Amino acid sequence: MNLQVIGAMVRLRLLRTLRDRAGLVWMFVMPMVFSYMMGMLMGDWSNGSPPKRRVVVYDQDRGPAVERLLAPLRAHERFEVVVVDSAATDARARALTDNGGATAVLRIPSGFTGAMAGGAKVDLQLTVDGNRLSSQTARSVIDRSLLRMNTEQAARSLVAAPGTTPGRNDARAFDDKSFAEGWEQPRMRLQASTLGRLPTNDWGLTRSAQHVGPAYVLFFMLMFMMVSAKDLVQERQDRTLARLVISRASAFDLVAGYFLGGMVIGLVQGAILLGMNALAFGLDYGDSPAALVAVVVMFAAFASSASILLGTLARTGPQADGLGSGLTMALGAVGGLWWPLEVVPPFMQAIGKALPTGQAISIFHGLVGRGWGLGESAPLLGGLAVWFVVVFALAAARLRRQVSA
Amino acid sequence: MTRIWVFAQRDLRRMAADRRALVVNLALPLVLTAVMGLSFGGGVFGKKGLSAIPVAIVAEDVPEALKTRLLDGLEKSGFFAPVWADSLTADTMVRSGKVAAALVLPPDPLTAFFQADSLIIQVWRDPSSEIKAGIVEEIVGRGVLRVQAGEAAFRALWPEDYMTIGADSLGMGDLLEGNVADIWTRLRDPGQTAARERAADFLVRQFDHQVALQRALQGTAVGLAVSDKIPTGEDKQGESSLFDYFLPSFAVFFLMFAVAAGARDLHRERARRTLQRQLLGPGPAWPIVLGKWVASVVQGIVMLTVLLGAGALLFRVNLGPDPWTLPLVILLTCTAAAGFFLALALLVKREKVLDNLCTAVILISGMVGGNFMPVDNLPPWAAGAGHYVFNYWANLAFSRVIGDNGSLSSIATPMTVLACASVALLVVILTLFNARVKRGGWA
Numbered sequence: 001m002n003l004q005v006i007g008a009m010v011r012l013r014l015l016r017t018l019r020d021r022a023g024l025v026w027m028f029v030m031p032m033v034f035s036y037m038m039g040m041l042m043g044d045w046s047n048g049s050p051p052k053r054r055v056v057v058y059d060q061d062r063g064p065a066v067e068r069l070l071a072p073l074r075a076h077e078r079f080e081v082v083v084v085d086s087a088a089t090d091a092r093a094r095a096l097t098d099n100g101g102a103t104a105v106l107r108i109p110s111g112f113t114g115a116m117a118g119g120a121k122v123d124l125q126l127t128v129d130g131n132r133l134s135s136q137t138a139r140s141v142i143d144r145s146l147l148r149m150n151t152e153q154a155a156r157s158l159v160a161a162p163g164t165t166p167g168r169n170d171a172r173a174f175d176d177k178s179f180a181e182g183w184e185q186p187r188m189r190l191q192a193s194t195l196g197r198l199p200t201n202d203w204g205l206t207r208s209a210q211h212v213g214p215a216y217v218l219f220f221m222l223m224f225m226m227v228s229a230k231d232l233v234q235e236r237q238d239r240t241l242a243r244l245v246i247s248r249a250s251a252f253d254l255v256a257g258y259f260l261g262g263m264v265i266g267l268v269q270g271a272i273l274l275g276m277n278a279l280a281f282g283l284d285y286g287d288s289p290a291a292l293v294a295v296v297v298m299f300a301a302f303a304s305s306a307s308i309l310l311g312t313l314a315r316t317g318p319q320a321d322g323l324g325s326g327l328t329m330a331l332g333a334v335g336g337l338w339w340p341l342e343v344v345p346p347f348m349q350a351i352g353k354a355l356p357t358g359q360a361i362s363i364f365h366g367l368v369g370r371g372w373g374l375g376e377s378a379p380l381l382g383g384l385a386v387w388f389v390v391v392f393a394l395a396a397a398r399l400r401r402q403v404s405a
Numbered sequence: 406m407t408r409i410w411v412f413a414q415r416d417l418r419r420m421a422a423d424r425r426a427l428v429v430n431l432a433l434p435l436v437l438t439a440v441m442g443l444s445f446g447g448g449v450f451g452k453k454g455l456s457a458i459p460v461a462i463v464a465e466d467v468p469e470a471l472k473t474r475l476l477d478g479l480e481k482s483g484f485f486a487p488v489w490a491d492s493l494t495a496d497t498m499v500r501s502g503k504v505a506a507a508l509v510l511p512p513d514p515l516t517a518f519f520q521a522d523s524l525i526i527q528v529w530r531d532p533s534s535e536i537k538a539g540i541v542e543e544i545v546g547r548g549v550l551r552v553q554a555g556e557a558a559f560r561a562l563w564p565e566d567y568m569t570i571g572a573d574s575l576g577m578g579d580l581l582e583g584n585v586a587d588i589w590t591r592l593r594d595p596g597q598t599a600a601r602e603r604a605a606d607f608l609v610r611q612f613d614h615q616v617a618l619q620r621a622l623q624g625t626a627v628g629l630a631v632s633d634k635i636p637t638g639e640d641k642q643g644e645s646s647l648f649d650y651f652l653p654s655f656a657v658f659f660l661m662f663a664v665a666a667g668a669r670d671l672h673r674e675r676a677r678r679t680l681q682r683q684l685l686g687p688g689p690a691w692p693i694v695l696g697k698w699v700a701s702v703v704q705g706i707v708m709l710t711v712l713l714g715a716g717a718l719l720f721r722v723n724l725g726p727d728p729w730t731l732p733l734v735i736l737l738t739c740t741a742a743a744g745f746f747l748a749l750a751l752l753v754k755r756e757k758v759l760d761n762l763c764t765a766v767i768l769i770s771g772m773v774g775g776n777f778m779p780v781d782n783l784p785p786w787a788a789g790a791g792h793y794v795f796n797y798w799a800n801l802a803f804s805r806v807i808g809d810n811g812s813l814s815s816i817a818t819p820m821t822v823l824a825c826a827s828v829a830l831l832v833v834i835l836t837l838f839n840a841r842v843k844r845g846g847w848a
Contacts, residue, residue, distance in 0.1 A: 022757070034772075037769075090632065093632070094632065099818065100780075121624075121626055122626075126631045127631075127632045128631060132779055142629070143629060146627060146629055147550065147551075150622070150626055151554040151555070151557065155558035155561060155562055155618065168610075168613065169616075174561050178564060179557050179558065179561035181557075181560075182553070182557030183557040187523060188526065188549060189523070189525055189553075190525075190526050190528065192527070192529075193528075195529050195530065326433040329437060330440060340533075340535065342535075344444040345444070365533040
């Protein structure tokens with residue numbers, strides 16, 4: 001083993017990477033752009049108020065009941081209510097929600113106030129887009145407000161008429177104050193709590209960024225390694241490897257040099273990206289630095305080995321490029337870096353969790369959400385280690401054979 | 406026309422012979438389409454949507470018959486895979502991720518329901534299960550809201566019967582033992598003591614009032630008809646899932662990569678001097694770039710057709726209400742995409758610059774144009790920027806046709822935008838190419 005040769009290879013790889021400006025953009029800038037944008041797309045970043053969404057109300061009733069119905073929506077911090085005193089067709093309402101002109105469109109027909117006073121039944125028309133969180137929230141707020149008004153109206157119908165003797169199930173009166181108290185301070189309440197590391201709901205994986213941040217760090221670490229496999233293909237084709245062997249480097253030195261070079265780059269990239277995510281978006285990586293370091297090191301080791309294996313398998317640079325991108329995307333998608341594994345069927349979850357990407361992101365979830373340390377992460381770290389050992393063994397064997405040939 | 410087609414044919418033949426391009430443009434998107442289809446279900450691989458959510462239920466001192474009925478009901482809903490657990494086991498199950506959430510009822514819930522001043526239903530959520538645990542919370546929350554509304558009305562109508570008084574409560578513990586049938590028999594049993602009679606009378610009044618209130622609530626004064634973009638289970642058009650959104654949006658995403666590779670070809674030909682040799686031939690120069698545009702459009706059409714066809718065959722994705730709407734969307738998407746990336750190619754000098762620029766443009770426009778997720782949560786500036794990228798309009802058209810079974814009339818706006826963009830971009834590439842040829846920029 002020639003440490004000088006290995007050290008020189010690592011140094012050269014690092015220098016070449018750092019001198020490539022476009023490469024640096026892909027290493028550090030794009031992952032952060034992705035983290036920011038995807039964090040917003042998958043939910044709202046907690047550190048900042050979400051944008052106000054417009055709910056358009058076509059009010060043909062113009063009665064006092066409309067204001068009561070809309071009061072909770074107006075008071076809601078996420079919505080801006082725009083009332084239009086005209087009618088709209090189904091197509092117009094759909095077009096408004098689809099084109100982003102409104103997050104939801106509520107059409108109130110004439111007779112709404114009358115219906116609430118015991119008149120003929122009417123239907124409100126609500127047009128929403130279930131794909132959007134804000135649209136679903138608007139629907140919940142309107143649903144709740146309408147439930148209150150309907151309940152009150154239905155209850156009033158059970159009050160005995162003035163001057164008559166109430167039946168067994170008739171009420172003598174409807175107490176507005178009791179109803180309001182019962183609604184605002186209900187006896188039965190729902191209390192939701194997340195059983196995680198910290199005793200608050202405003203933390204960890206309840207923020208989408210907390211999944212997206214580490215997921216895209218892992219994704220871009222793997223992507224950068226895999227697309228750099230074309231460099232190895234190029235060096236094979238240029239006979240650079242053969243020339244190195246003729247000089248002072250053994251096949252073992254070359255394997256070690258390539259592996260450690262890739263690993264150092266992966267570690268630098270991972271550390272900087274995790275740090276930038278923590279600083280820029282306030283991400284939390286749990287209470288165990290040792291487990292955090294272990295997962296990043298194991299993943300970098302796997303990615304570096306996979307890059308060498310791909311570099312020895314691909315015949316041309318573009319082939320390595322295409323296969324590298326494709327494999328990274330497939331590993332990212334199936335392993336739960338693109339969307340959380342909980343949304344996929346159990347068999348896809350099992351496949352995802354068996355992949356190195358799935359194991360790494362599951363460790364991140366455990367660190368952040370459950371406060372895992374090295375002990376709890378050990379089984380998944382072991383899985384990552386198995387992947388690393390297998391891929392490294394294959395990569396080393398192929399590279400040695402190609403170098404020796 | 407012949408020259409344009411000759412140039413286009415040559416490019417198409419070369420694309421077909423390039424295995425790497427085929428892998429990247431067809432095999433990779435197909436693999437990822439399969440991954441998405443398997444992830445979000447549907448078609449020949451089973452039911453679409455989320456699988457049943459594992460939930461632990463903690464309810465101490467609940468009659469066995471009620472437990473069984475509750476468990477059956479939750480299982481039959483198809484949303485949940487419930488298991489009974491004590492609070493310690495449920496806590497462990499949630500913390501370890503074995504269940505997405507635990508629903509914790511108060512101890513002795515039946516008595517608490519009639520007597521307690523405060524009744525807390527708890528939902529314990531798994532920290533790693535934001536979506537499924539959120540669904541459990543949402544569904545339980547809706548149920549609790551209905552009860553809250555009923556209680557508020559009850560309290561306003563029959564304040565004297567709202568809660569048991571001390572004397573009545575003495576007999577309640579005994580009365581509420583056993584299953585529902587036992588309680589009912591006991592309530593009607595004439596051999597009760599005075600306290601139990603009062604309690605029984607209280608309960609009978611409670612039940613009767615509840616029934617009267619429920620009947621009144623069934624005839625609500627105002628209904629809410631919801632028109633959701635995602636069809637409900639009763640919708641005759643069939644089920645919808647995230648896959649219906651992801652299939653076309655990812656197809657457009659990969660289309661951008663494929664068309665960008667075609668645009669890069671212009672620089673590659675220039676580097677290899679093939680372009681210069683073509684320019685030396687007789688006739689005007691513009692058929693060369695137009696031929697490339699046609700080749701990119703044809704390549705895109707083939708790619709989108711294969712992907713959407715695979716989606717329809719394997720995952721029963723809806724292909725629109727008639728045979729012409731979707732093909733027209735595909736065509737206009739491809740013409741706009743080909744124009745956009747060829748224009749980019751003509752604006753930069755080197756292939757490497759174009760390579761990086763294209764990848765950055767694809768990823769960023771993919772995000773603001775809604776190729777990865779619906780853009781509703783983006784801040785207004787980013788959502789607004791989405792309107793200036795062609796893929797936003799393509800995604801909109803695809804989602805209306807595939808997701809909503811929309812016809813041509815429902816996609817008039819995105820189709821008009823795509824058509825105008827295609828024409829404008831075609832004019833831009835012809836003008837730019839001719840200008841560069843005249844300046845000797847390609848020589």
